[in-house]
Amino acid sequence: MSNRIKNEAELLATFSNPNYPGLEQYRHPFFNERNGQVWATDGNVLISVDPHRLSGDYPKLKLGEPVGFAKRTCDLTVTMSMLAETLASVPTVKEQIEEQPAIECEECNGTGEVVWEYRSLHRTHQMEAVCPVCDGRGIFAKAVYKETGRTIPDPKAKIEVGNAILLVRDVQKLVGAMDFFRADSVHLVRDEGQTTWIIDEDIFIILMTVFKNNDPVTRLKKGG
């Protein structure tokens, strides 16, 4: 019997960032030649799936594993109800959606700088300068946001799990993946430097930790 994942693109897309500037490995899922697993990551969250559970073809890239990748520091069963109760307890914000995107200067692609080329007798020179079209502002109008009237957990609020501090935004991706697999619980096996969450023997998720600073944190709840 096949235990392949259905709708894998939908799952993997939540862990990548198609608009990530520069680094290709953060924009789409890929087959990691370093360890033979399919990875989707945006640099803050990562899902690793054994390819025998997948149907798609993925571009091949080589990406090193984070420091201490396989290190185990804890063994904690975390249930969906613990995570749901925790997310229901964090500070909230008013949800906003982008009504109009920012209007960028086309001359400088929003950077505010242009490069001039000029030719002297024997050489071509390049010189960076403030964009003359937008006077270095890069954009002509900021994006316009509108409130939806809904209140949502603050994506940047912090949750404390074991020795780790995590962002709500990232924990929601873990919960989304658990929903996807209809998993009632996950095993947390690392809670220092990064967190490692085992869904099953072929699938795990890493959430990067953040600094506590002086921000309020919500401790993981005990669940119902």
Ligand SMILES: [Zn+2]
């Ligand atoms: Zn410009």
